[in-house]
Amino acid sequence: MKDRTIASVAASYDLVPQTVGNWVARYRKEHSSQEEGEAVAESAQIARIRAENRELRQENEFLKKAAAFFAQEQR
Secondary structure, rough: OOOHHHHHHHHOOOOOOHHHHHHHHHHHHHHHHHHHHHHHHHHHHHHHHHHHHHHHHHOOOOOHHHHHHHHHOOO
């Protein structure tokens, strides 16, 4: 139900919108560190994968050149 506004939730439960807003703010504060930690871990993983991908591309390019060189040697 992320698409509902604080005011609409408050009205449906006969609450003051400020109270619901305070609850939402507290929830976000308590859970933000967990979400940030997951985002940081994901960013680090993406960086590692990109570095590995770059290294594998370089190795692949080297192997292509080596294969072409040895193919010419055998002629």
